[in-house]
Amino acid sequence: MQxxxxxxxxxxxxxxxxxxxAKRLLLGEKIIIINAEKAVVSGDRKHIINEYKRRLRIRTxxxxxxxxxxxxxxxxxxxxxxxxxxxWKKPRGRKAFHNLQVYIGVPDILKGKDFKAETIKxxxxxxxxxxxxxxxxxxxxxxxxxxxx
Numbered sequence: 751m752q753x754x755x756x757x758x759x760x761x762x763x764x765x766x767x768x769x770x771x772a773k774r775l776l777l778g779e780k781i782i783i784i785n786a787e788k789a790v791v792s793g794d795r796k797h798i799i800n801e802y803k804r805r806l807r808i809r810t811x812x813x814x815x816x817x818x819x820x821x822x823x824x825x826x827x828x829x830x831x832x833x834x835x836x837x838w839k840k841p842r843g844r845k846a847f848h849n850l851q852v853y854i855g856v857p858d859i860l861k862g863k864d865f866k867a868e869t870i871k872x873x874x875x876x877x878x879x880x881x882x883x884x885x886x887x888x889x890x891x892x893x894x895x896x897x898x899x
Contacts, residue, residue: 754780754851756860758867760788764831764885766873772835775846783852784860784867787824787886790875795883799891806895824889825852854886 755774759767767789771781791798810816821827829852837843875882 756867760785761875762873764789768832780849786828789885790882824885
């Protein structure tokens, strides 16, 4: 797609990738992120999954249908992480966020086309000395999670 920068999230640290992408969005770039499920989150596997499950328990007691709503799909988790690094409540941040597209795998609009996906060297997972877990694995663990009533 013309005018878009395509970033492959494979083996990129989620937080570092999100901060770089957020800055570029604020500068006016249009960005497509592919392979969102292959981004990594650093830390102990059990701790990260428990933290995501703890967030799912946060809700409004008076009317749970009003939210807050928490993403469970990998592309939505990545998108929400980037949104957290933008000034979402200001017009500038909202406009920047609308220039972002995140996909699981490679989308049909890019299949068959010759495109060059770039990576972010500062966010490469080889910098990690500790354990990590893929966003796709987090999503698989929390998508089945049911809150106890």
